[in-house]
Amino acid sequence: MKKxxxxxxxxxxxxxxxxSAFAQTQHAVTAYVPFQFSVGDKVLPEGNYRFDPETSPLQxxxxxxxxxxQPRYAVLVRGTDGPWEALPIYTADRGRLVFNVYQGExxxxxxxxxxxxxxxxxxxxxSEKGAQRSLMASHPTQxxxxxxx
Numbered sequence: 001m002k003k004x005x006x007x008x009x010x011x012x013x014x015x016x017x018x019x020s021a022f023a024q025t026q027h028a029v030t031a032y033v034p035f036q037f038s039v040g041d042k043v044l045p046e047g048n049y050r051f052d053p054e055t056s057p058l059q060x061x062x063x064x065x066x067x068x069x070q071p072r073y074a075v076l077v078r079g080t081d082g083p084w085e086a087l088p089i090y091t092a093d094r095g096r097l098v099f100n101v102y103q104g105e106x107x108x109x110x111x112x113x114x115x116x117x118x119x120x121x122x123x124x125x126x127s128e129k130g131a132q133r134s135l136m137a138s139h140p141t142q143x144x145x146x147x148x149x
Contacts, residue, residue, distance in 0.1 A: 029050075029095050029118055030048065030051070030068070030147060031048075031049055031051070032049075033049055034046050035106055037108055038106065038108070038125065038127060039065055039075050040075060040077050047069050049066065049067055050065075051118050053117075054076060062076055062077070062120075063076070063079050063118055063120050063122070064076050065108075078123075079121055095112045095117060096146050097111055097112075097147060098112070098144050099143045100140040101140055102128070102131040102134075102135055103131070103135060106143065107127075107128040107140075109124075109142070111147075112147075113147065
């Protein structure tokens, strides 16, 4: 009886950890970004990127952005909940990245994944606010890239 209980507990623990690992990979989105872009105070080169949600009690709506080809290019940024999650009609099967563009300079603004993936609005950084002021532009142009999951 004891042996059966121990075996069942080990199997349950294995299933739970496998399910947790599967759930974590489902929440990430990937995309090729064909241009250099800024996130917070970091400038990241063009390349293949992975966007992982990093939410904890201290870091709500955190997003880990990592260049897949060159892992040294990574940044953890704190975002805010995007308004699209509150809309019952938002049923995107694919996500997208939204960049604000000021004279060719790209700033990541939103990461929108499918409903079970990362969704965050990235606050404007000091460098983006500076670019906006220098152009006296109240509304930047935007570039959107589709993402995979």
